[in-house]
Amino acid sequence: MQETSVTKRFNELFDKLEHCDEDEQRQKIEEMNEMINEMDEEEFEYVFTTELFNKIHEMIEDKKISLENAILLLKYIGYYKVLKGIRINGFNESSLEEKFKEIIYDENEKKDEDKNEIIFVDICECYFMLNNQFSSDMYPICAPCLLNVASSKEKKEEAQKKVEVALLALSNSSTVNV
Structure with a gap:
């Protein structure tokens, strides 16, 4: 596929991050x-490759992007992926x-007072939405975390958005490798 203007602009912005x-x-x-909203399926697949995800990992490790900022991008990539099938x-x-x-395992092992609940939920959501197949050891850790978020009874719009994302992430977890 030849690089389209939207994929080219995306990659240019990504390189500047x-x-x-x-x-x-x-x-x-x-x-x-x-x-991402402008991309069709072919463009989406063209951009979101192993190399791009490896580069994000490298940027996190080298402290060139914070985990929180990486999650902002990754969560939307996963959201769009699941929404568009x-x-x-x-x-x-x-x-x-x-x-x-590794982050999921580490956060899961921490005592409640030491656990960064926001990061834990965000990483579980990203993991479930970005994956096509799940290892059976991740499901028993992430699913309860996301079910807890999804069962929130808060009526605020922000809380409802979190419930929606958690449910969307769970809906993508139907292909567990056992």
Whole structure:
């Protein structure tokens, strides 16, 4: 596939991320998320490859992007993937998937007072939405976490959005490798 204008603009913004401060990164990520909405399935698959996910992992490790900012982008990629029913294999084959598993295991082992609940939920949501096949050891950790979020009785719009994302992530978890 020849690179289209939306994929080219996305990749150009992505390449600039590591040279920005936190606020500039968030702004660029918001722009990138808007560009994702413009992509068709072929463009989406063209952009979100193993190489891109490995690059995100490398940027996190090298502290060129915060985990929180990476999650902003990854959560939207996963959200769009699940909403549009697109399969991408890039995440499953990336070092980022292994990093997320490590974070999930580490957060799950922590006592409640030491656990970063926001990161734990966000990583579980990303993991479930970006994956095509799940290892059976992740499901018993992430599913209860997401079910807990989904069972929230708060009526605020922000809380309801969290419930929606958690349910969407759970809906993508039907292909568990046992």
